[in-house]
Amino acid sequence: MDILLFGKDGQVGWQLQRSLAPHGRLHALGRDGCDLADPDAVRAAVRARRPQVIVNAAAYTAVDRAEAEPAAAMQLNGEAPGVLAEEAARLGALLVHYSTDYVFDGLKATPYIENDPVAPQSAYGRSKLAGEQAVRAAGCRALVFRTSWVFGARGGNFVKTVLRLATEREELGVVGDQVGAPTPAALIATVTGVALAMLRQGRAMAAGEQRLYHLCSGRPVSWHEFARTIVGMAAAMPGFDLRLMPEAIRCISTAEYPTPARRPANSRLDCSRLEADFGLVMPDWEPYLARMLQLLSLKRNGY
Ligand SMILES: NC(=O)c1ccc[n+]([C@@H]2O[C@H](COP(=O)([O-])OP(=O)(O)OC[C@H]3O[C@@H](n4cnc5c(N)ncnc54)[C@H](OP(=O)(O)O)[C@@H]3O)[C@@H](O)[C@H]2O)c1
Numbered sequence: 001m002d003i004l005l006f007g008k009d010g011q012v013g014w015q016l017q018r019s020l021a022p023h024g025r026l027h028a029l030g031r032d033g034c035d036l037a038d039p040d041a042v043r044a045a046v047r048a049r050r051p052q053v054i055v056n057a058a059a060y061t062a063v064d065r066a067e068a069e070p071a072a073a074m075q076l077n078g079e080a081p082g083v084l085a086e087e088a089a090r091l092g093a094l095l096v097h098y099s100t101d102y103v104f105d106g107l108k109a110t111p112y113i114e115n116d117p118v119a120p121q122s123a124y125g126r127s128k129l130a131g132e133q134a135v136r137a138a139g140c141r142a143l144v145f146r147t148s149w150v151f152g153a154r155g156g157n158f159v160k161t162v163l164r165l166a167t168e169r170e171e172l173g174v175v176g177d178q179v180g181a182p183t184p185a186a187l188i189a190t191v192t193g194v195a196l197a198m199l200r201q202g203r204a205m206a207a208g209e210q211r212l213y214h215l216c217s218g219r220p221v222s223w224h225e226f227a228r229t230i231v232g233m234a235a236a237m238p239g240f241d242l243r244l245m246p247e248a249i250r251c252i253s254t255a256e257y258p259t260p261a262r263r264p265a266n267s268r269l270d271c272s273r274l275e276a277d278f279g280l281v282m283p284d285w286e287p288y289l290a291r292m293l294q295l296l297s298l299k300r301n302g303y
Pocket residue numbers: 007008009010011012013030031034035036037056057058059060061076098099100101128146147148149150151155156185
């Protein structure tokens with residue numbers, strides 16, 4: 001089986017290179033291998049390799065910058081997935097694509113299920129929703145995973161930002177009224193591999209069948225609680241040289257930390273459908289965070 005991966009150098013794409021490798025011959029492309037903003041280049045990349053599975057981990061993920069560059073975000077997140085889906089339909093291939101909790105407005109009191117009404121509040125959220133709709137319209141076989149608050153050792157993310165700020169400051173305010181599940185890129189990649197394996201073993205999807213799943217870790221927290229855990233864990237490991245202690249991280253409101261993009265107060269995603277269909281239990285994010293920090297600690301100590 002030939003698998004064509006776009007976005008190999010992103011947080012999720014990097015981990016997918018590992019988790020997809022045992023499932024077939026993997027062709028992994030980064031931005032230099034194919035610019036997803038160029039539909040002709042995307043079509044050419046797919047047609048040259050004729051994969052059975054296309055995995056799209058590339059995206060415009062600068063949520064605040066997207067407010068100033070909505071067209072660029074739409075091109076990559078809204079239009080490129082549609083081109084990939086059309087090519088998948090032509091080939092009879094399966095498209096695996098990722099979306100976000102930001103398709104919701106965050107006003108629901110409980111975790112969001114896949115069929116809840118969408119109402120994105122940001123240019124990024126609107127562009128990701130357009131991508132979901134473009135995949136649906138193309139009618140290829142598709143697996144779409146909505147995830148949230150992604151982190152990992154590779155790439156930029158909240159954990160890395162907090163660690164940097166913790167070396168620079170003795171005091172920090174972090175938003176406490178937005179709640180979601182920090183989700184390890186490694187977990188997303190592992191679940192993608194499991195899903196692919198199970199779909200090949202007797203649960204094959206019919207032509208044109210599309211499935212939408214929520215995929216996040218099992219324990220939602222606020223950004224404030226997440227930041228405190230990050231700093232608390234890092235403080236106990238060598239090599240981080242932190243000035244900030246967990247107790248010095250203040251809980252502030254969204255109103256006290258205005259950003260160009262509006263973010264949902266409730267980003268919690270209900271993963272029951274994914275767990276039931278693939279026999280999985282979504283784990284806590286803390287052990288993944290510990291592994292990430294251990295890796296960074298080893299790196300900082302020269303190993
Ligand atoms: N990050 C989150 O918190 C989060 C939350 C919910 C959902 N998601 C979704 O999860 C998926 C994976 O996100 P991630 O965190 O792994 O993203 P990421 O780390 O920002 O990686 C995105 C990748 O896309 C590549 N890319 C950007 N523009 C491109 C272009 N024009 N042509 C080709 N490649 C391009 C980037 O390349 P460069 O490395 O060259 O920039 C980068 O490698 C995305 O669909 C995202 O929307 C992410």
